[in-house]
Amino acid sequence: MKKSERLELIKKIVQANEIETQHELLEHLAAEGLRLTQATISRDMNEIGIIKIPSPKGPYIYGLSQDSTQSDSPVPKPIRSTVLSISKETLGLEQMLHLNVVPGNSRLIKRFLLEDFSELIFSVLADDDSLLVIAKDSAAAGTIREKLANWVAEQD
Incomplete structure (x- = not known):
């Protein structure tokens, strides 16, 4: 086959x-x-x-991750439907974001993050149900956090 x-x-x-x-x-x-x-x-x-x-x-x-009734939204459906929470900025950890995701989806979300934010990300660590995004600097982390929050807010 x-x-x-x-x-x-x-x-x-x-x-x-x-x-x-x-x-x-x-x-x-x-x-x-x-x-x-x-x-x-x-x-x-x-x-x-x-x-x-x-x-x-x-x-x-x-x-x-995408069904036949796909919307015209520029937001990748897996991110909209599987990101459960995004950490708030934490003093001393301004370059980092923590994402909780539906178990089993972190690898796919990691791929989308690296595709969409490659110039802003230093590294992404993923396990089954969470990701740690390390941005190149605190401004980059803020940009990523803001865009992800908007994507998650656009959930149906």
């Missing part, structure tokens, strides 16, 4: 099922005759833009 076909199959499975873990997704793919490693599925999910979203039943499930 070609990579493009595999990515389309993953999208189809995620859209048709409430999948909570990568292991569940791997099981669905195996049922379709496709055996992948966790590392491969993780890379594919990042490339597709699959993020964790709240399900109607409560737990977070995988979903696509």
